[in-house]
Amino acid sequence: MSKFEERTITSKHIFEGKVVNLQVDEVELPDGKRSKREIIKHPGAVAIIPVTKENKIVFVKQYRKPLEKSLIEIPAGKLEPGEVPEVTAKRELEEETGYTTDNLTFLTSFYTSPGFADEIIHLYVTKDIVPLQELVDGDEDEFVEIMELSLEEAEQLVKEQRIHDAKTAYAILYLKLQGLN
Amino acid sequence: MSKFEERTITSKHIFEGKVVNLQVDEVELPDGKRSKREIIKHPGAVAIIPVTKENKIVFVKQYRKPLEKSLIEIPAGKLEPGEVPEVTAKRELEEETGYTTDNLTFLTSFYTSPGFADEIIHLYVTKDIVPLQELVDGDEDEFVEIMELSLEEAEQLVKEQRIHDAKTAYAILYLKLQGLN
Numbered sequence: 001m002s003k004f005e006e007r008t009i010t011s012k013h014i015f016e017g018k019v020v021n022l023q024v025d026e027v028e029l030p031d032g033k034r035s036k037r038e039i040i041k042h043p044g045a046v047a048i049i050p051v052t053k054e055n056k057i058v059f060v061k062q063y064r065k066p067l068e069k070s071l072i073e074i075p076a077g078k079l080e081p082g083e084v085p086e087v088t089a090k091r092e093l094e095e096e097t098g099y100t101t102d103n104l105t106f107l108t109s110f111y112t113s114p115g116f117a118d119e120i121i122h123l124y125v126t127k128d129i130v131p132l133q134e135l136v137d138g139d140e141d142e143f144v145e146i147m148e149l150s151l152e153e154a155e156q157l158v159k160e161q162r163i164h165d166a167k168t169a170y171a172i173l174y175l176k177l178q179g180l181n
Numbered sequence: 182m183s184k185f186e187e188r189t190i191t192s193k194h195i196f197e198g199k200v201v202n203l204q205v206d207e208v209e210l211p212d213g214k215r216s217k218r219e220i221i222k223h224p225g226a227v228a229i230i231p232v233t234k235e236n237k238i239v240f241v242k243q244y245r246k247p248l249e250k251s252l253i254e255i256p257a258g259k260l261e262p263g264e265v266p267e268v269t270a271k272r273e274l275e276e277e278t279g280y281t282t283d284n285l286t287f288l289t290s291f292y293t294s295p296g297f298a299d300e301i302i303h304l305y306v307t308k309d310i311v312p313l314q315e316l317v318d319g320d321e322d323e324f325v326e327i328m329e330l331s332l333e334e335a336e337q338l339v340k341e342q343r344i345h346d347a348k349t350a351y352a353i354l355y356l357k358l359q360g361l362n
Contacts, residue, residue, distance in 0.1 A: 002292060003251060004244040004324040011350040014196050015203060017219040019297050020204050022196060035322035037246040038198040042297070063185040063293040065208060065218040070184060071295055077295075108339075110347040112301055113293045114252055115259075116200050116223070119348070133292060141216035143185040156288075166291040166302070166347050173354035 004030045032110045033173050042119035046089040049125040050099055056148040058097050066158060085122040095138030097146060103128035121167055153166040188243045223300035227270040228348050229258040230306040230356055231280055237329040239278050254346045266303040276319030278327060284309035302348055332356060
């Protein structure tokens with residue numbers, strides 16, 4: 001048992017959506033008192049750092065309704081039920097960038113908002129991408145714009161606070177520390 | 182107007198909680214079609230990298246109910262209504278670590294899950310912390326354990342995938358690239 005584990009007394013399902021579910025758990029705290037935890041259940045996601053032959057990273061610029069603005073991000077998308085993350089990663093790369101790959105390298109996984117959500121993101125890099133011969137249709141409600149930047153240009157955007165997305169900023173620094181080649 | 186902006190047609194409030202609210206917006210897409218967006222509203226949060234005189238970073242280990250396990254994280258907490266982030270940062274540092282500071286340096290802000298939530302985290306560093314004379318009471322439903330690690334030890338935990346929290350992993354790499362001194 002984890003230290004400070006919180007035992008579930010009741011779990012109330014509030015909402016089931018396309019992307020997230022919401023439940024409120026009543027928990028017993030380590031001191032025996034009770035509290036409530038609002039929990040967002042998410043299917044998990046992948047994010048991919050696609051690197052072209054010219055050593056440019058392919059980013060997507062996408063409108064994010066929760067923020068009412070567009071962000072520069074690496075390609076990403078959520079897992080379909082039962083799907084292996086590598087399959088999601090290849091599909092999202094194809095749909096969002098028009099590139100494909102048969103050579104994804106897993107880097108790391110991380111939780112984005114562990115205080116209230118169980119979303120995990122599996123991060124991949126591919127330095128072996130080729131343009132698709134035929135474009136595939138993406139999610140019909142997703143509109144993205146492509147940007148290709150060198151690692152140095154991307155790092156500069158992080159420093160200037162023009163990359164506002166945590167997974168993207170983390171991925172850039174991860175790649176920087178690992179070295180691109 | 183942002184490119185690919187999604188115009189709100191209707192906004193339905195589903196849930197109002199202590200930490201998050203949930204709404205479902207019907208939106209008009211750039212091609213005129215309609216879709217739904219599930220949106221978690223969050224008050225925003227701060228995270229702090231506290232560095233001791235001995236150049237150790239102070240981490241907290243905390244049980245995270247959405248994941249049913251404990252994570253190693255930097256101290257963090259959500260903004261109270263109308264609160265200036267620096268005030269939140271000082272309070273969370275005191276409550277979670279028993280250290281205080283009058284010298285917080287803002288590093289950057291980032292969105293944790295822009296696909297479905299508006300949570301923003303403001304990241305601070307302080308290299309000027311002193312133990313509180315009298316411990317302050319934290320949130321009564323929060324139980325944390327302190328760990329002090331060098332930047333090198335922390336970076337090693339990121340490499341070994343023993344840091345699973347995105348903000349913490351990002352903060353460590355950010356500090357590493359910036360240099361601790």
